[in-house]
Amino acid sequence: MNEIAPAIEAAALVKHYPSSKNGNIEAVRGVDLRVESGEVFGFLGPNGAGKSTTVKMLTTLLTITSGSARVAGVDVADDPDDVRRRIGVALQEAGLDPRQTGRELLVLQARLFGFSASDAAKRTDELLQLVELDDAADRHIKGYSGGMKRRLDLASALVHEPDVLFLDEPTTGLDPVSRLTVWDEVRRINARGTTVFLTTQYLEEADQLCDRLAIIDDGRIVRQGRPAELKAGLRERLDLDHEPTLDDVFMDATGRSRSRVAGDVQEVAA
């Protein structure tokens, strides 16, 4: 029987940054991850826990200090360009060029992925329809709202129909309506077979969207599993008489109190 390769596999992933004051900063201290193909996988953690650093290593944007990672079956360190062909990336703070129009940005992205001019134009039209930006396609991006920018960023990450889509805090700073729209997009993208690796600070978001999740704290994975399993595990371990929420799981895993968490992680119901 053929075993399907995991979409993401990381083993003992470590990232150190040199620091003039403190020698080395250990941002990620040995992360093991396995994300199955077709999953929506949530990656949670407080600010500074190592979420974005891990994502940047998996998306080839940062070198790996030690350990290994394979994305879409390709070793990230050995063949970063092949990984880039197979992934879509929408990073924290939509990374867009404000002086281009939405259409120009998508056409350029498609051309950079090797589409011909006519195929790029066709794919751009499809994506603009998908994220409902056809009416704003020829306006400069600097005039877009936060929600429109996020949707355009998502569209640009989907130009080449990636196997794995990395979304780094895709709804941070969005109003509840825009957040719901992004959630719908994520579900729609996943339904088409794309594996989604979703970094978020919003526990409600993870609960709504993710098949499985991992919680990272201080550079290490402290919990990993299905949201329901993690909640049931906590209830059993602490012998609770009520169903714990995902933020209970989060606080238990990170050793944070509600008052301490208030500054780090927000629970938002869209």
Add this chain to the structure above:
Amino acid sequence: MSQAWLLGQRALREGARSPEALLPTLFIPLFFLAVNVGQAAEIFPSSSTDFLNGQGYGAFQLPSSLLLAASFGTAALFLVEEIEGGYFDKLRAAPVSRTAIVAGRLIAEAVKGVLIAVAIVVLGLIFGITIASGLVGFLLLVGLTALWAVVFTGFMQLIALKTRSAAATNSAGLVFFPLLFLTPNFVPRDLLTRPMEIAATLNPVTYVMEALRSLVLEDLDWGTILPGFAVVAVLGVIVIALNVRVINTYD
């Protein structure tokens, strides 16, 4: 179509959509041309100043203005914006050649350099300056100015990639002013004081300026023109190689 040219076209659109960043590159050099000519034209009348070859002092000053216009390096500041805004990472996360990312902006800078040089020279022609080396000389004048724009922007881009800071990149651009004033900016090199002559001889910008000046004031004098092109070729190779190295190890 190559990735570098696609990114170059984007950088050109960016420039065209930011006239507030582009206009000073035309206005400030013309302002210095007018001021310098206004201050020194009486000292160097064309009738009795041999090094002007019968032209006015404006012809002698034109190369300084061309070099100044080509030394703004605004593309590097756009690059810092792009790094801070996240689009640079978006490009790095795509299968785009790292060389294309740095070359795209430099290609655009060459095109902008051509347009600005043509505009300044045409304005100079309107005010009575002639290009003594003819059409070929005019093309070489514009080409050398554009190549210098690539070199200087490459240097600024290098600072932008290393520091990721608009303030540091902007400050690095000021390095051009000491380099400009250590050239035979107001008189030919042989009329400078000895210490200034030594400094000018050691300054690579001198050879670019003398090549440009020769194209304005004399018939094609390859002995002066070629060192100017050699300087931009050598500096160009160095800054592009350093840009590629820095972007390849960018973390």
